Amino acid sequence: MDSDLHLDILDKQILNYLVKDARKPFTEIARECKVSGAAIHQRVQRLFEAGIISGSQFMLNPKGLHYMTCAFIGIQVNLITTKSHEKVFSLIQQVPEIVECHHISGKYSLLLKIYTRNNEHLKKIIIEKIQSIPEIVSTETFISLEEGFIRQLPV
Numbered sequence: 001m002d003s004d005l006h007l008d009i010l011d012k013q014i015l016n017y018l019v020k021d022a023r024k025p026f027t028e029i030a031r032e033c034k035v036s037g038a039a040i041h042q043r044v045q046r047l048f049e050a051g052i053i054s055g056s057q058f059m060l061n062p063k064g065l066h067y068m069t070c071a072f073i074g075i076q077v078n079l080i081t082t083k084s085h086e087k088v089f090s091l092i093q094q095v096p097e098i099v100e101c102h103h104i105s106g107k108y109s110l111l112l113k114i115y116t117r118n119n120e121h122l123k124k125i126i127i128e129k130i131q132s133i134p135e136i137v138s139t140e141t142f143i144s145l146e147e148g149f150i151r152q153l154p155v
Helices: 009-020 026-033 037-049 082-092 119-130
Strands: 069-077 098-103 110-116 136-144
Touching (some): 026 037, 082 110
Antiparallel strands (some): 069 136
16 A cells, blocks of 8 residues: 555546445546546555545445444443453444444443434333443433435545
8 A cells, every 4th residue: 555645736636536335347437537548547546545546335325225223333442451442432333323433532432324214213222232231331322313425535
């Protein structure tokens, strides 16, 4: 991974096209950038190798899958040992509805993002799968009323 890679104007154009539509053909990007398709392919490969681009995937729409509740859960872990933290992390990683887990500073050890079918489903997961973990001291749940926006970092 080349963390010292300097992004030029063409790199930034390519990234902006790919962020808007990762399925956009390289030939289309090349035409709009006025360079060859091979040049786009080489640049994208270099951006992958430098760790600037990672992966490409389709994003599932939670509501389309009938997951109507999005919540964030702050978790306080009893940090008697490092193993406590590792055990909690391992157990919550097994809950498929938890889509993100961040190790954070402050009042909580972990911050989770979770999608559930409804508030009853959320309550069931919190009680049965999260609060039932002995190393968890407390949780605080924040239900998202509406997603304002999601965006990529600017290039």
